[in-house]
Amino acid sequence: MGTKKRILIVDDALFMRNLLRDSLVRSGFEICGEASNALEGVEKFKELKPDLVTLDIVMPKMEEIDGISAVKEIINLDPGAKVIVISALAERKLVQQALIYGAKDFIAKPFTCEKLLGVVRKVLGE
Amino acid sequence: MDKSYRDLFFGEAQEYLREINRALVKLEKEPADLESMNIIFRLTHTLKGMAATMGYKELAEFAHQLENAFDKFRSGKIDFNLEVMDVIFESIDAFAALVDDFRENRPFSIDTALYVSKIEKIIARENKGKVIEVKKIEEDIKIDIGLIDKFKEEGCEVLRVAVVLAKDCFMKGVRAFLVLERSRKMGTVVKSFPGEAELKEEEFDYSFEFILATRESREAVQKELFKIIEIEKVDISIFDLTGLDKFEKKVKTNVPYLKKIQSMRIPVERLDKIMNLMGELAIAKSRLVQTMQAKDYVALEETGYIFERLVPGLQDELLKLRLLPISYILDNFPRVVRDLSRSEGKEIDLKIIGSEIELDRVILDDIGDPLIHIIRNSVDHGIELPDERIKSGKPRHGKISIKVSREKGHIILEIADDGKGIDFDKVVKRALSKNLIKLEETINIDSAKIFDILAAPGFSTKEEVTELSGRGVGLDVVKNTIESLGGRVELESELGKGTKFVLTLPLTLAIIKAMLVSVGEQIYAIPLMNIRETVKINKNDIKLVKDLEVIRIRDEVIPVIRLSKELNIKSFKDASAAISVVIVEGRIKNIGFVVDNVLSEQDIVVKPLSSFIKKVKGITGATILGDGGVALILDVASIR
Structure with a gap:
């Protein structure tokens, strides 16, 4: 593969963003951007047009946009967008909703590095 | 081994x-x-x-x-x-x-x-402490057969997809949901197993199945589903209803309720008794030899008495070896009643009395099926549905009882239910419409007559034939089986109250009391159980009524059959004036058999016939007589 796949990380927790970035970069992906809230995530998606978005489903609302509506927005902008939802265990309903909106897959915290890479590669079709 | x-x-x-x-x-x-x-x-x-x-x-x-x-x-x-x-x-x-x-x-x-x-x-x-309604996918699918056919007409392939999730998968419910969502992009998910609600609630282990109607190829579906993580296995097969049928049939047909008795256990005590008797017999034998050599006729007579005492004793003990408690069969019945009543939606208690009573193994083997049939009749036609019962003021639970008792040389089996009873009028109407009886026969109808009608081949009062009671065959088979064992079936029924079948069976088949008669050079044995009386008549007493020979005894007209003609043997006495007639009891009619001589009454040991002559009409078996000659045993039922 010629160019590195570009990934956008949307997560309100710095710890998570760092963890995701380190894991993905080490495996040869390019982190094209990071957002710390849903609204910013949608803006960055428009701007960067990444190959893949990882998105924390539970984020504080910013101007009526939270994690779940961010998924909806992003899919509206690009029906082919590849969104992986990241969630904690107890959020089944939210994740289901995100999947209905068109998220490609999900991963539950806590996850291992292999699992993260597995889902990212699968969604990217590698 | x-x-x-x-x-x-x-x-x-x-x-x-x-x-x-x-x-x-x-x-x-x-x-x-x-x-x-x-x-x-x-x-x-x-x-x-x-x-x-x-x-x-x-x-x-x-x-x-x-x-x-x-x-x-x-x-x-x-x-x-x-x-x-x-x-x-x-x-x-x-x-x-x-x-x-x-x-x-x-x-x-x-x-x-x-x-x-x-x-x-x-x-x-x-x-997990949860009780979840799990339906077999096979059952669910039945409802949707029409739907599946529709998809097939539209050119879709209907697939059965089995998915196994990784054991370390979190939120398996959502994972399953994702699999279904992804599948919906490729076609229609007709049904899932467990249902989607259960899947969402994670009420399944790591595997689930669903039926997918799609235009995509199996490979494409598989590839697409494997794009989802935490999926261990995806099995896709063409959804095949004929395969399902086979599966269900297999489950159903491998349950015969009754098995032939293959071997039996004998109490050591019984064997010891036989050994003792045998020992005494051996001693008596040597005594016999001695007294004969000594030509001591007084002692010889005594020895004869010893044999007379020992041999029947030995015979009795050996006979007992063939006896088994009837529980061998009846123990299966609670299960039979359970299964039958469940499939009919009825609630039935079964009560068994006297299951310790012993019967000949051969009889036990043969009465199992007739009994099951009677029980099925009770469950199917007799006992009402719970609601019906309550309406007619009966307890919700129906009752079926099997009572076994001994009476002289017979075993009586009573199978009674407290169901709706037999509607005689309905039976008669139907019998008339099927030309099973004539109008003049409908006067004085009683339960015996009703039983004859019910046991006539091809009779069934229930509008639609149910799986349970077979297709109208049944009671005739019951009747024939019991009669071939030398037994009788009687019916008592009261509308609204219930129905009772009474089976009378001989204790054993091996030794019976019989009347020996001669026809020409042959000697025949007629089971005493069938005989009402023997009479001597004059040749002129036989009258012709519509080509039928009959005799009149105490105002009763009895048809007679000449055994010599029936069995095609030359009689020595065709022309003689005095004629011996053995009158045999039938349940419907008595019949007189014309024989040459009535010889004697004695116990005979029934020997089955070899297979190559088994089917000869009129003969059920043979016995060896005291002088070493052979007498054939007449099968009275088949001649009349």
């Missing part, structure tokens, strides 16, 4: 399975009864050990898995609801089928894995 061990194994296995079934029925009635579960567990364990010793690997393995499962049932807090019980019953039936396969040395007729997985599923589910 020695053949005797083999026989022992199968005999015991059969016994244990019967006990397990009995315990299961009890367990179902009293789920708190841990003792029943313990019995089941213990017997399964014993069966395992026996099978392993015999080298029946598959059997031992299956028993082992069942034992494990039962152990969990024993320790876990399992709710023994109907569904759980069904699975256990099915597994035991499967085990019995496997035992049979081993006995017959034939390929295995069941897939043990299927049953093991069913049990495991139940345990996994029940142990």
Whole structure:
């Protein structure tokens, strides 16, 4: 593969963003951007047009946009967008909703590095 | 392995399975009864050990898995609801089928894995403390057959997709949901198993199935689903309804309720008695030789008396060896009633009285099916549905009772239900419409006549023939079987109150009292049970009525049959004036048999005929007479 796949990380927790970035970069992906809230995530998606978005489903609302509506927005902008939802265990309903909106897959915290890479590669079709 | 061990194994296995079934029925009635579960567990364990010793690997393995499962049932807090019980019953039936396969040395007729997985599923589910309505995908799909056909017409392929999720998968409910969502992009998810609500609530282990109607190829579907993480396995097959039919049939047909008695256990005490008698007989024999050599006729006569005492005693003891308690058959019946009433939606209590009474093994083997038939009739036609019963002021639970009693040389079996009884008018109307009886016969109709009608081939009062009671064959078979054993069937029924069948059976078939008669050079034996009287008449007493020869005895007109003609033998006495007639009791009509001479009445030992002459009309068997000659035993039923 010629160019590195570009990934956008949307997560309100710095710890998570760092963890995701380190894991993905080490495996040869390019982190094209990071957002710390849903609204910013949608803006960055428009701007960067990444190959893949990882998105924390539970984020504080910013101007009526939270994690779940961010998924909806992003899919509206690009029906082919590849969104992986990241969630904690107890959020089944939210994740289901995100999947209905068109998220490609999900991963539950806590996850291992292999699992993260597995889902990212699968969604990217590698 | 020695053949005797083999026989022992199968005999015991059969016994244990019967006990397990009995315990299961009890367990179902009293789920708190841990003792029943313990019995089941213990017997399964014993069966395992026996099978392993015999080298029946598959059997031992299956028993082992069942034992494990039962152990969990024993320790876990399992709710023994109907569904759980069904699975256990099915597994035991499967085990019995496997035992049979081993006995017959034939390929295995069941897939043990299927049953093991069913049990495991139940345990996994029940142990979570949740009872979830799980329907077999096969059952659900039936409703949707029309839908599936529609998809097929539209050019879709209908696939059965089985998915196994990774064991370390979090939120498996959502994972399953994602699989279904993704599948919906490719077609229509007709049905999932477990249902989607259960899937969402994570009420499943790591695997689930669904039916997908799609235009995509199987490979494409598989590839697409594998794009989802935490999926371990995706199996896709063409959804095939004919395959389903086979599956269901297999489950249904491998459950014969009654098995032929293959071997039996004999109390040592009985064998000892026989040995003693044999010993005395040996002594008497040497005494006989001595007295004959000494030409001591007084002592010889005494010796004769000794034989007269010993031989019948030995005969009696040997006969008893063939006797088995009727519980051998009746013990299966709680299970039969349970299964039948469940499938009919009825609630029935079965009461058995006198199951310890003993009957000849040969008779036991033959009466099982007729009894089941009568029971089926009661469940199907007799006992009403619970609501109906309450409406007519009866207790919700129907009652069927089987009462066994002994009466002289006979065994009486009464099978009674407290159901709706037989509507004589309805039976008569139907019989008329089917030309089974004539109008003039409908006067003075009684239960005996009704029974004859019901037992006529091709009669059934229920509008639609149900799976249960067969297709109108049945009562005629019951009647024929019992009569061929030298027994009788009677019917009593009261509309609204219930129906009772009374079966009268001989205690044994091996030795019967018979009347010896001669026709030409031949001697025949007529079972005394059938004989009403013997009369001597004058040749002129035989009158012709419409080509039929009849005699008149005490104002009764009795048709006569000349045995010489019927059996095609030359009679010595065709022309003589005095004629001997043996009058045989029929349930409908009495018949007189014209014979040359009535010789004597005696006990005869019934020997079955070899297969090549078995089907000769009029003859049921043979016996060896005191002088070494052979007498054929007349089958009165088939001649009249």
